[in-house]
Amino acid sequence: MPDLHEPDRSGRSPRFDDELLGLDPDDPEARAFAEHLDRMQRQRPGFTVEGYLDGVRDFAESANRAEGGRRWAAVLVVVLLLLGVAFVVWEALEFVL
Template identity: 60%
Template sequence: MERGDDRQDLAEDLHGLDPDDPEVREFVAHRRRMREPHAKATVEGMLRGVDDFAQSVNRAEGRRRAFAVAVVVLMLFGVALTVWNAVGFMLGTFLG
């Protein structure tokens, strides 16, 4: 994130806020992400979504962070279960 871009966004959209405040900088970055078009049907778009989710989880606190961590653990459990079933199916097909 370029500092000059942040100051320009602040001058245009957020007049009167401190450009060196970390919360204001995050809000400016959020506004920029909302304005940028994202093609979510591509691998890059999906990875960008995962990156945005990971960054928001890192900023979260309390119950929101615990819920996000629980969602990630459930997703990883689902992936592990799917891989386990696929490996079992392949072994059963080729060895059985």
């Protein structure tokens, strides 16, 4: 049973109780900063498939948040990666067939 004297913290980052004390948790900029701090201090496995997939997810999320030149740079990186994969697959098929 929840304590009646405890404030409601649903959907709220615990950083507002520790590191961001004094900032308004309802402020969108403060929430974005708390999410940024959470991403920067996240610990993930280094050299595992899950770690690599987390890195891809982080890249996709940051590319979706980006605007302007950074977004186009992310799109260019993805296109170059896909072209590289297509080239390697094509060369492998030529070698096998």
